Amino acid sequence: MSHSEPGGVRQARKQRTRQALLDAALGLLEEQSLSSLGLREVTRVVGVAPTAFYRHFRDLGELGVALVQESLSSLHTTVRAVLAEQAGAEERIDHTVAVVERYVREQPAHVRFIARERHGGVRAVRQAIAGELDRFAAEVAAALKSQPVSGGWSDEDVRMLAELYVDRLVMTASAFLDVRDGGDQDTERWRAVACTARRQLRLIDVGRQYWRDAGS
Amino acid sequence: MSHSEPGGVRQARKQRTRQALLDAALGLLEEQSLSSLGLREVTRVVGVAPTAFYRHFRDLGELGVALVQESLSSLHTTVRAVLAEQAGAEERIDHTVAVVERYVREQPAHVRFIARERHGGVRAVRQAIAGELDRFAAEVAAALKSQPVSGGWSDEDVRMLAELYVDRLVMTASAFLDVRDGGDQDTERWRAVACTARRQLRLIDVGRQYWRDAGS
DNA sequence: TCATCCAGTAAACAACCGTTCTCCGAGTTT
DNA sequence: AAACTCGGAGAACGGTTGTTTACTGGATGA
Known part of the structure; x- marks a missing residue:
């Protein structure tokens, strides 16, 4: 395992x-x-000189923006799979919550970062998160629109629902995180959060089924 | 207007x-x-010596906790009025969104503080906000329970719905704030946010009306 | 009136910060 | 093999931070 790449050792x-x-x-x-x-x-x-930082980022804000991409790309692809699957509402809700659970367990730092900096003090990072969640919502909207339940829904309403879902995903993830470093016994409070999250999604889904357009 | 109080000049x-x-x-x-x-x-x-700070707070975390109470007490009393009023669902939703609009316009700094520090980096402040929003949700739950629509609802489900509402209030306020210092023209984006917020609350309300209990 | 209290002051402390400049040496290219 | 890149090291800079210690002077209460 010595020389194999033509010239990527430095960049690596x-x-x-x-x-x-x-x-x-x-x-x-x-x-x-x-x-x-x-x-x-x-x-x-890291164990490097402070000046080495500038070889990679102009400032911490730029590093923050990079962290946004890293943090959301993994969840993004995971949820995409759930959206694509053709299944009953109940099943899809269970899968969604399960995916969020897994994500919080495996990447707690990423979840915390997004939840914290979404409304944090660095404008560039806030905008990066907002943009990423926007693309996310657009994908969810597209998936929702292709479902038969959305017959007669205006694009605006579909988008409204998608944002509702995305916000809930983030809030649910944050709730899992809170109970996680709340310390106590995981299983009890954890399952309660999962149960509440499922019910909230279910209620939104009921609202979706019986939704009828109205003005304003 | 000189000497009138027996001895509150110093404390004042x-x-x-x-x-x-x-x-x-x-x-x-x-x-x-x-x-x-x-x-x-x-x-x-403020224009005082740094050491004067310690006469009032042990550290900035303690000041933050004080800010939490100040920030949420005003909204708390305002929303209480909306909860108490006996009105149709449509009307109550409109009032709720209107109250949030007014709150964001009149106390933008308070809204920003709560949204930012809810998941922020200071544990004591996070807990203070969580506790306050918890009491808030409990009040909302009590109000919801007293409404005829909640017949046959378990306390757990009412609580679940209340948390859904509270989260949405905070998210809506934050959305108003974003468009506010987004700069552009207030009226257009602002009204769009209000409209979306109303529709989301309406959808949740529809879900509430057709809700039927189910296991887990 | 006089002793007491106490919000605010002033100075000094060691520690840390972001940033600039200069230089080095290993990887890369010719 | 020589010339060149360029990620990283090192030292120094002016400035800011939280906290301590001792002190002041006007309201307070006897």
Whole structure:
């Protein structure tokens, strides 16, 4: 395992420390918010000189934007699968909640980052998250529209429903996270959150089935 | 207008600068988050020595908790009125959204603070907000339960619905805020957000009307 | 009137911050 | 093999931070 690539050793090392910076930042952000995160703090964890930071990001805001993409891309692809599947409402709801559960368990730091910085103090990061969730909502809207239940729905209403769903996904994930580092016994409170989340989605789904257009 | 109170001049002055600290902090928090706010930064705006801060708060976390109470008490009483009123679903929804609109217009800093620090980096403040919203949800649940539509609803389901409502209120307020400092023309996007918010509440209400209990 | 209290002051502390500049040395290209 | 890139190191900069210690002076209560 020595020389094989024609000339990517240099770039590979660069992207490795870049990833190390992202990972270190994500770790530190579990107990503070981005606008209070220090440049030196990050480089110290990685074990590089503070000046090395500038070889990868102009400032912490730029790193934050990179973290947004990293955090949402994984969930994005996972949920896409759930949306595509042809199944009953009940089943789809169960799968959705299960996917969120798994995501929170496997990538808690990513979830926390998104929930925290969605309304956080760094404008560029807020906008990046908003844009990403917007694309997300658009996909959900497209999936919803293709379902037979949406007959006679205006595009605006479908979009409205999609945003409702996306917001709930984020809130549910955040709720799972809260009980997770709440400390207590996982199983009890955790299952309660899952149950509540399912019921809320079910209620929205009922509203969807009996929805009738009205003015304004 | 000189001597009238028996002995509250000293305490009155103290609470005045205390309020000044709260106001200054709230202003500074429009463009950053609490965990990055500096103690000296606050006292500088007020015009007092940094050490004077300790006469009022142990640290910025304690100030944050005080801000939570201040921020939510006003909205709390306002929404209480809407909950109490006996009116049709359509009317109540319109009133609710109108109240949120007014709140965002009159107290944008408070709304931003709550939305930002709800998932922010300071544990004590997060818990304070969670606790306050919990009491809030309990009140909403009580109001919902007393309505005839809730016949046969379990307490758990009523609570589930109440949390759904509260979350939506916060998200709606935050959405208004985003379009507010998005800059563009207020009227157009603003009315769109209001319209979407009404429709989402309406859809939830439809779901509520046709809700039927089911296991798990 | 006089002793007491206490909100606010002033100075100094060590620690940390973001950023600039210069330099090095291993990987890359010719 | 020589010339060149460029990620990273190192040192230094001016500035800010939270906190401590000792002190002041006007309201307070006897």
